[in-house]
Each structure stands twice: as C-alpha cells, then as structure tokens.
Amino acid sequence: MTGKTIFELYQNLLQIYGEQSWWPADTAFEVMVGAILTQNTAWSNVEKAISRLKTSKLLSAESLLRISTDKLAEFIRPSGYFNVKTKRLKSFSYWYLQQGGFEILSTHSTENLREGLLSVHGVGPETADDILLYAFHRPVFVIDNYTRRLFSRIGCANGQASYDDLRIQVEQSLSSDVKDMNEFHALIIRHAKDSCKAIPTCHSCVISQHCQHACNHSFTIE
DNA sequence: ACCCAGGGTCATA
C-alpha cells in the first residue's frame, strides 16, 4: 500500500496518453443515455445503439417515453441487456422530465442531484457519477472496477474500500477539480484498453515497476 | 469454446 500517490498516478497517465477530453457525445442527454447503455458493456456496442437512436431522432426523453418498449428494445439491441436497459431508459426519462429537464436539474446541488439519480431504477453509484461528472460537470469521481484493480495493484489506495470511501479519496487527491476528475477516469479506461493489447510496449512499466495493469487479463510481462 | 466489457437489481444466507 506504499506505492505512489493517487495524484502521481494521474500525472503519469496524463503524460503517457495525453488528454482524453471525455465524454464522447454531442449533448448532455446523450451522455446520460450512454451511461446507462454502457453498464457492463463494451463501448463499441453502445456506439451502435446510440447511432441507431440518433438516426431515428430518438435521443430525447420525450421520444424515449413515446416509443413502445418493444421497438426501443429493438433499437438498442446491439448494446446487450436490451430488455433491462429499455426499462432503465424509460424510467430515467420519466424522472428526467418529471424533474423539469436539464435546466432545472442544473440548479440542484450535487448531493441532491446524486440522490435523485440514485432513486431512478437502474441507476447505481457508477452510472449516477458518470452523469454527474460528464453531463452536469460536477466535481465527482467515478469509481469502476478498473480503478479498483489499478489502485490495488499499484498500491495507491485500498481497492476493496467502499465506493464512497474511494470516491472521496480521489476527489480530495485531485482537489475536487472537475477537469482533472474528467481526465483521470477517462485515462484509467484508456490505460486498461491499451494495456490489454500492447504487451511489448507496456506503458505500465512507467506507472508501476511491477508492470501491473488495470485490465482484468492475467498475463505477465518479461 | 471461453473470457471480457466504461453495472445494477434481486433473492438468499
């Protein structure tokens, strides 16, 4: 547990990969839809689903509520769990409109907003924080499994700590800077993807002398 | 054929 600090890890990743400038989306609502669709799902599959929704101009809360569940499920089929996610998109859209939409929601405090998001069926801590950070630009850090593994392997934090414990730890390490938290989370995912494929050019050597990775594949270097 | 992916809910012990 006596590795480098969380902030040093962030600086290393930023130096290696450069700015990621997330979230890849045109609108805040698209970020929210993407956050739900990407639950335990490869982003490449989510892109297909979102592309279909865009083409048919369904990327709004009103449209998602208007369309039948059967049709919506068919649109988002490529993103997997389509029956589950159809319900989640609809319950989220209902809440979103009932709350008055983006402008009204933007006036709420971060804590109230998180509470509201978590009250939606199908929105858990990670999805809520994705939305808070990338759609509402709130100073919130998103904890995912990559983060837990990377922190554990590098030793900059206890990967088994509770979600909020880890989240607050990172938020303090980055002085609650929105831009830094946006980048850090994006960089961790970028690093996980890269370290899964590029064994000969393992960037992790710069990050950890033990060549540890964020991804879940258990291979060894050297 | 197997493992994983930018999780969350629900039932069970």
Next chain:
DNA sequence: TATGACCATGGG
C-alpha cells in the same frame, strides 16, 4: 454484509 444469479450482445 456479502455472495450468486441474472440480464445479452459482440470482439478477441
């Protein structure tokens, strides 16, 4: 509190 089953597509 803490596991386990379940949801389902697509790429390696």
